[in-house]
Amino acid sequence: MTLNELKKKMPCRVTRVNAKGMLGQRLADMGFCPGEEILFVRKAPLGDPIHVQMGTYHVALRLAEAKEIEVGEIR
């Protein structure tokens, strides 16, 4: 499952980040690393970008960027 597929507030964990180069670095800078907990919060009024919570801060990213992040649900 990738991050862009999430629809409702659901805690997940990053399993893998596929992006390389500048996007890969930006995602890493913002804390998108395997093992990190992530919570989908909501979508922008036009459905894209999305708003997620990483631990104690909020991050907005485009759906195309979220597609590069593989996540697994925390049960």
Add this chain to the structure above:
Amino acid sequence: MSSQDTAMSADASKPLRIALAGNPNCGKTTVFNGYTGARQHVGNYPGVTVDRKEGEVTYENKRITLVDLPGTYSLTAYSMEEIVARRELSSNNVQAVIDIAEASALERNLLLTVQMLEMGMPVVLGCNMMDEAKAGGVTINMERLSKALSIPVFPMTARSGEGLKEVLGAAVDLAGKGQREPLRLSYGSDVDPALKKMEDIASQAKLLADKYHPYYVALKLMERDVDMLQEAESADATTTAKLQKIADETFKHVRDTLDSNMESVITDHRYGFIRGALSDGVLTQDPSKDRLAFSDKLDTVLTNAFFGPIIMLAVLYLMYQFTIEIGAYPQGWVEDGLAALGDWVGDTMQDGALKSLVVDGIINGVGGVLSFVPLIVIMFSLLSFLEDCGYMARMAYMMDRIFRMFGLHGASVMPYCVSGGIAGGCAIPGAMATRTLRSRKEKLATLLTLPYMTCGAKWPVFLLLSTAFFGTEDAPKIMFTLTIVGWVMALIVARLLRSTIVKGEPTPFVMELPPYRFPSLFSVLLHCWERAWMYMKKAGTVLLAISVVLWAMMKFPELPENLSAPLEQKIEVAQKAVDALPENAPEAEREKAQEALSDAQNTLSEEELAYSVAGRLGKAVEPLLAPLGYDWRTDIALIAGVAAKEAVVGTLGTAWSLGEIEDAEDEEATKSLSDRLKEAPNWSKATALSLMLFVLLYSPCFVALVVIKQEAGGWKWLFFSMIFNTALAYLVAWAGYRIGLSMWPV
């Protein structure tokens, strides 16, 4: 390296240089202001539009220069800010770093700290916004964190001044001790041996030894950092090739065995180290408290699918109202003040070219620059308020979907609106507002297309022409359509630019949505003062020169004696006729005589203008612009409009020998001009439409051009704006003229 450092610290007269580093939104600006107060100056790093801020501080009789590095999350080579920060740190002038971390997001903030420690920088860590963190249930064991990172760590709340002194003291202590050994993390059994080998080679070859520790050179080359690679290659190509070969082999190995790329392996290990340092109760979070709860509640309304866009439109509209409407008062005072100065100089100086230079050239030119200062001050206070409180990031978040289609960024919305996306703005504060765009390509495309918006100075032209040719009833419709045409052209051209000369993948959007905070008034005011001052310095000098050149163009060569004499004689005759009128002459007769006098005076100014360089230029380009339906009078007005769009109507007035129209919104004055244009044989609805389109799109005014050059970082963009926009205006106006002719046959 150490010998150099001792030499520096021994030199007591030279102030210590301490850098202030940290993530965006970590409260670094408040820390900087807390240390330096108003004793700071802002400049630009050479060649890039990244602010360079420095301030003076004294600590126990030691003079310290505090350098505020741009806020970054990392020290890679992916953005100008990061490269600038890195160069400053590696310049050997910085003796210590104060690293500001947001206490509530410590893990992410420490990523930058670790990278500076890997450079071997002496770092003091200040965990800022402790009050907010405490309220959010975060506790940090400073002592144990300090041990884990082997650097001094202090709690801080810059807003109240808590912790500022302790951190500065520790930084001064560290500065005396010189560089430290770089922090060496383990990057796993695949990378570590290769990295050691690379460090040894770099160390033996003394590769970039005057700037970096060999470990850092090796690590950056392992990360395949473009900037370091270039630097190393130009210093020693053979050694670099050797190092690169090892890095490539390791990269291949990592890719094959771990199915991962080098950058993420390195970042993952950095985070691993940080998590280790924060584990075991060093950082604890009370799960019952959430610092984001309040922000989250606000966001459910402010970014709601229905209310979000409505509130945003209201905010944009209010901002525009504030800037333009309220700004009009101080703008008027500045203009009145300068007009009074002009009058005073006019009365005291003797008539002649010098007086004309001072009044029409210099005072007018300076006035043109200064009258924008109130607008800039107000706009920037509002802008930095919106940015500091966190709403700007939400606007970008909401608008991104639309702007992305045209190769722009959600944050482009603000510069467009300020420039006149809401009719009546101004491209100058608009262009300066592009600073909030952190992605270079998107910023450039925004900057180059925002002059198409209907700024306040184009408004009088539209008002005059639409009322004269389309009637009072239809004029508002025409003007609204022009605002829409401005938006459509801006977005289309932006798309065009992004697939041609500003080509390239979109810059990643990934952006922090900082929690809503109430910004400190001091920081807001300081920020707008800095902007206004920078604008006055940069725009002022260039503009004064341009203004003088334009004055000379409209003034010289002067009408020769044999041509001006008969006209002057006519004025004299008319003047005598007025003077000769008896006291009790009927009002109608007096008016008639007065009219004859001003007609004679206006004919002289028309002839003078036609004879000047500008007039000749207007006549020379007449055949070129004839397909658009303009004659030489319109052409002169358009040339003058490049100096300032306000001048278009005024110059048309002079060229149609109506005397100078001082206030374009003065109905009396423009009425006679619109009557004259309506009667003119070569003017029609089609001409008016064509001219309105041309004025909407052609070259930005000089002040805007100078600011565009400054923000885009190069003269070529100034010339691009001038030439490309004029060519585009020509095409669109021509099409408009042809369509107009077929719709309304003369």
